[in-house]
Amino acid sequence: MLPWVEKYRPRHMKDIINQKSAVQKVNDWIRGWLGGTPKKKALLLAGPPGSGKTSTVYALANDYGFEVIELNASDERTLEKIKRYIGAAYTLDVFGRRRKLIFLDEADNMESSGAREIAKLIDRAQNPIIMAANYYWKVPREIRNKAVIVEYKRLTRRDIQTALYRILKIEGIFVPKEIIAEIAKKASGDLRAAINDLQTVVSGGVEDAAEVLAYRDVEKSVFQVLGTIFATDNVKKARMASWNLDMMPNELLLWIDENIPYVYPKPEDIAAAYEALSRADIYLARAQRTGNYGLWKYATDMMSAGVAVAGVKKKGFLRFYPPKTIKLLTESKEERSLRDSILRKIMKEMHMAKLEAIETMRIFRSIFEGNPEVAAHIAVFLDLGDKELEFLAGDKEKAAKIKGRMLGIHRKLKERGELEEHVRVAAGKKPAEKAEPEEEISEEEIEKAEQELEAVEEKKDEGQIDRSKKKGKQATLFDFLKK
Numbered sequence: 001m002l003p004w005v006e007k008y009r010p011r012h013m014k015d016i017i018n019q020k021s022a023v024q025k026v027n028d029w030i031r032g033w034l035g036g037t038p039k040k041k042a043l044l045l046a047g048p049p050g051s052g053k054t055s056t057v058y059a060l061a062n063d064y065g066f067e068v069i070e071l072n073a074s075d076e077r078t079l080e081k082i083k084r085y086i087g088a089a090y091t092l093d094v095f096g097r098r099r100k101l102i103f104l105d106e107a108d109n110m111e112s113s114g115a116r117e118i119a120k121l122i123d124r125a126q127n128p129i130i131m132a133a134n135y136y137w138k139v140p141r142e143i144r145n146k147a148v149i150v151e152y153k154r155l156t157r158r159d160i161q162t163a164l165y166r167i168l169k170i171e172g173i174f175v176p177k178e179i180i181a182e183i184a185k186k187a188s189g190d191l192r193a194a195i196n197d198l199q200t201v202v203s204g205g206v207e208d209a210a211e212v213l214a215y216r217d218v219e220k221s222v223f224q225v226l227g228t229i230f231a232t233d234n235v236k237k238a239r240m241a242s243w244n245l246d247m248m249p250n251e252l253l254l255w256i257d258e259n260i261p262y263v264y265p266k267p268e269d270i271a272a273a274y275e276a277l278s279r280a281d282i283y284l285a286r287a288q289r290t291g292n293y294g295l296w297k298y299a300t301d302m303m304s305a306g307v308a309v310a311g312v313k314k315k316g317f318l319r320f321y322p323p324k325t326i327k328l329l330t331e332s333k334e335e336r337s338l339r340d341s342i343l344r345k346i347m348k349e350m351h352m353a354k355l356e357a358i359e360t361m362r363i364f365r366s367i368f369e370g371n372p373e374v375a376a377h378i379a380v381f382l383d384l385g386d387k388e389l390e391f392l393a394g395d396k397e398k399a400a401k402i403k404g405r406m407l408g409i410h411r412k413l414k415e416r417g418e419l420e421e422h423v424r425v426a427a428g429k430k431p432a433e434k435a436e437p438e439e440e441i442s443e444e445e446i447e448k449a450e451q452e453l454e455a456v457e458e459k460k461d462e463g464q465i466d467r468s469k470k471k472g473k474q475a476t477l478f479d480f481l482k483k
Contacts, residue, residue: 003317004199042129047152050190053132064102100127107131108138115140154189238308254323269311276306301360339389368392374407
């Protein structure tokens with residue numbers, strides 16, 4: 001299937017979306033070539049990704065009958081390739097029918113040696129030269145000064161939505177307007193990214209659109225990085241693809257790992273790609289173990305360049321999938337949160353290390369599944385919430401039975417006045433002042449309390465009590481089960 005970004009690329013200059021001022025300047029410059037030789041032989045198109053720079057070049061060539069010779073400035077063989085095409089810039093077509101248009105993409109990634117050759121090329125050129133860059137100030141000064149600079153503005157959400165609706169109308173496909181609006185929002189002015197997202201949503205089914213677009217929030221550029229790595233055989237370009245990615249190397253490895261089988265059709269190529277990926281994983285593990293994070297560089301090289309040159313890739317549109325690992329972790333986030341909450345309570349109340357607490361929680365799960373009476377005492381002791389009960393019981397119905405028994409235990413403890421004491425001791429806090437009026441205490445209870453205090457004072461005088469230990473005895477689970 002032909003990628004929609006190619007299928008619906010503007011064929012004429014009038015079709016370029018919302019770049020009227022830029023298109024006018026480009027037309028004025030090319031007419032200077034048609035009438036002779038303009039003062040500045042080169043044109044520099046500068047603007048954000050997906051704003052229409054490359055589309056302008058091919059639409060211009062189509063309107064004026066030029067043959068486009070495209071060169072990527074970030075290619076590792078820039079110098080050799082430039083020399084190969086210098087002749088094309090100097091001469092007309094052999095039969096004199098079509099003039100050539102030299103297009104240099106990613107001019108802001110140009111090597112210094114390539115910049116010198118381009119400067120010479122511009123001075124001697126007999127054919128128009130157009131360069132494209134995201135940031136014109138990063139283009140070497142020696143060639144920037146020789147070019148007319150045309151700036152492209154970032155497209156609005158309305159511009160992108162209009163283009164997407166036009167594509168859907170031609171394709172005869174319905175997509176809800178909410179999804180179109182979400183695609184336009186997440187594209188951040190990049191029409192190319194929006195069209196790719198639309199094709200991904202349509203190819204995978206509109207019902208999965210929310211999931212597909214949700215992963216765009218993880219990191220928008222991860223899709224661009226994958227597209228570059230899996231679309232090139234150039235080692236340097238594949239390595240550079242991940243340089244500005246705001247993602248940890250181990251996360252990027254998961255994304256590449258998930259998509260290798262969809263990109264390489266041959267088993268031997270898949271094996272070669274995974275071999276490179278396994279070496280990257282070794283470097284990442286060693287960096288984690290030793291603290292030598294300089295090894296990340298080698299890991300990134302293996303997972304990008306190593307995978308990119310592993311074999312022959314599928315042609316046409318490629319849909320990229322988020323890692324199943326990330327999806328599973330997202331779906332199990334609440335469950336893991338409950339597990340960790342229960343573990344913390346076990347560790348605190350039962351004075352256990354984490355490994356002991358994990359083993360104890362496994363025992364508790366068996367109790368909660370088969371013995372609601374004992375489970376209720378444990379739940380009260382640990383002060384478990386409803387969701388935590390469900391997690392341990394594994395069933396809402398069982399959790400409800402345990403909850404009922406817990407209410408009975410709470411009532412008994414309240415009658416004895418022991419629940420508040422348990423909470424206070426467990427939290428290690430002093431008794432808080434009650435906002436509500438206290439219940440009246442009988443004379444017998446006051447007398448009994450005074451006798452107990454006098455007995456304690458006598459023991460202190462006799463040295464039977466260690467004065468450094470002033471806190472009451474910590475309640476244990478076994479004490480609690482006896483109540």
